[in-house]
Amino acid sequence: MSQHSGSEPAPVEERSGPKTERGRRTLRRLLDAAGEEFGTRGYHETAISNITTRAGVGLGTFYVYFKSKEEVFRALVADMGALLRHALTERTRDAHDRLEAERLGIQAYLEFVRSHKALYRVVMEAQFVAPEAYRDYYNTFAAAYRQQLAQAADRGEINPGQDDEGRVWALMGASSFLGIRYGSWDDSVDSATVAEAASDLMINGLAPRAKK
Amino acid sequence: MSQHSGSEPAPVEERSGPKTERGRRTLRRLLDAAGEEFGTRGYHETAISNITTRAGVGLGTFYVYFKSKEEVFRALVADMGALLRHALTERTRDAHDRLEAERLGIQAYLEFVRSHKALYRVVMEAQFVAPEAYRDYYNTFAAAYRQQLAQAADRGEINPGQDDEGRVWALMGASSFLGIRYGSWDDSVDSATVAEAASDLMINGLAPRAKK
DNA sequence: TCGGAACCTGAATGTTGACTCATGTTTCAA
DNA sequence: TTGAAACATGAGTCAACATTCAGGTTCCGA
Numbered sequence: 001m002s003q004h005s006g007s008e009p010a011p012v013e014e015r016s017g018p019k020t021e022r023g024r025r026t027l028r029r030l031l032d033a034a035g036e037e038f039g040t041r042g043y044h045e046t047a048i049s050n051i052t053t054r055a056g057v058g059l060g061t062f063y064v065y066f067k068s069k070e071e072v073f074r075a076l077v078a079d080m081g082a083l084l085r086h087a088l089t090e091r092t093r094d095a096h097d098r099l100e101a102e103r104l105g106i107q108a109y110l111e112f113v114r115s116h117k118a119l120y121r122v123v124m125e126a127q128f129v130a131p132e133a134y135r136d137y138y139n140t141f142a143a144a145y146r147q148q149l150a151q152a153a154d155r156g157e158i159n160p161g162q163d164d165e166g167r168v169w170a171l172m173g174a175s176s177f178l179g180i181r182y183g184s185w186d187d188s189v190d191s192a193t194v195a196e197a198a199s200d201l202m203i204n205g206l207a208p209r210a211k212k
Numbered sequence: 213m214s215q216h217s218g219s220e221p222a223p224v225e226e227r228s229g230p231k232t233e234r235g236r237r238t239l240r241r242l243l244d245a246a247g248e249e250f251g252t253r254g255y256h257e258t259a260i261s262n263i264t265t266r267a268g269v270g271l272g273t274f275y276v277y278f279k280s281k282e283e284v285f286r287a288l289v290a291d292m293g294a295l296l297r298h299a300l301t302e303r304t305r306d307a308h309d310r311l312e313a314e315r316l317g318i319q320a321y322l323e324f325v326r327s328h329k330a331l332y333r334v335v336m337e338a339q340f341v342a343p344e345a346y347r348d349y350y351n352t353f354a355a356a357y358r359q360q361l362a363q364a365a366d367r368g369e370i371n372p373g374q375d376d377e378g379r380v381w382a383l384m385g386a387s388s389f390l391g392i393r394y395g396s397w398d399d400s401v402d403s404a405t406v407a408e409a410a411s412d413l414m415i416n417g418l419a420p421r422a423k424k
Numbered sequence: 425t426c427g428g429a430a431c432c433t434g435a436a437t438g439t440t441g442a443c444t445c446a447t448g449t450t451t452c453a454a
Numbered sequence: 455t456t457g458a459a460a461c462a463t464g465a466g467t468c469a470a471c472a473t474t475c476a477g478g479t480t481c482c483g484a
């Protein structure tokens with residue numbers, strides 16, 4: 001887990017955002033509040049009024065900034081993707097090779113989930129609320145990850161494998177579930193320890209060690 | 213991916229099921245219809261009337277068999293868990309060792325998802341609709357899986373590892389995501405091929421092969 | 425042939441909550 | 455100073471269900 005992508009395509013952003021400072025502040029408040037509410041109560045349990053109340057603005061204000069409930073949700077998913085990719089790139093930047101990057105990536109991912117519990121839940125719920133956003137999220141991720149693997153294979157840091165797409169999805173799945181288990185459900189276990197054990201599996205596999 | 217569990221605890225089943233044949237048939241129809249509707253439209257998009265219409269019964273009939281919308285949903289999740297565990301046990305029964313069982317398990321899992329698309333979606337949505345049911349589902353799964361790994365390690369078929377809980381979640385995650393990618397989204401790729409590539413990763417890891 | 429258990433039904437009820445809109449208030453350039 | 459663009463507001467509208475209920479219908483043992 002860890003890669004980088006180029007510039008975001010900026011998907012039909014708000015028809016030219018807020019014009020004034022006040023507007024930008026309100027927008028940010030709404031986004032933050034929405035992330036928090038969606039993340040803790042879930043999409044369907046969250047009422048627009050929950051969001052506006054938390055943001056400290058009137059109900060109607062919401063519709064000044066968003067066309068619909070789903071629109072904020074999608075915006076949050078996209079935000080989250082960019083944020084996560086950025087965090088992972090940072091944290092794996094100074095790995096000496098891909099194997100080390102994998103370990104660092106898993107750890108960084110776990111810590112990211114722990115420190116963004118709410119937003120992370122939003123991404124997962126996107127699978128049902130905004131499937132296209134969800135697919136974009138993972139496809140973008142997968143594409144970058146695939147490239148990392150290909151380059152690492154060229155450098156001889158990992159074995160070439162038969163199917164990078166498959167490997168990438170398996171790896172993303174592993175991290176994702178570790179994120180659920182050790183990030184969302186139980187964050188009492190040391191992240192470095194989990195990452196160490198998990199990356200050992202990812203790197204060396206289940207097979208018995210050759211006798212030395 | 214693959215394991216077995218003992219007897220299901222039968223969670224507070226319908227207060228003594230239907231008494232007559234007619235009743236049992238209606239119940240089954242409702243369950244099937246609910247699985248299909250929840251699986252294709254999703255929990256929130258599904259109205260009870262969708263279910264009863266598909267089942268070919270009156271709206272009120274639903275409440276003869278279930279206390280609420282959520283109750284059917286939970287019943288479906290539990291059903292699915294038992295069904296999947298059973299399928300995996302069957303399909304990995306004649307593996308010669310755990311490594312082979314892993315490959316067979318991944319393949320069986322993929323095929324299971326492909327042939328139960330709707331129900332599979334229900335399980336995933338349970339994460340948000342009925343979190344306890346979802347946790348039960350995976351914890352039950354993980355417990356059995358962990359045991360398989362421990363036994364295999366004793367037999368020397370896999371390396372002992374540092375943390376079986378972590379390994380199990382990583383493995384479940386890998387299969388789960390492969391299920392999404394190659395089961396739900398795109399089932400044109402041969403399942404044996406995917407399983408082959410994925411199990412190679414799970415078994416041998418990313419590290420470069422030792423020179424021969 | 426009868427009575428009651430089991431099962432079936434769909435109109436009516438009540439709630440919830442997304443979204444609209446008519447009416448302010450604030451900001452700022454001219 | 456002023457007017458219009460930008461921003462803010464919350465009461466009211468409206469459609470969508472989940473669930474209830476009062477009253478059938480079917481089945482079966484005695």
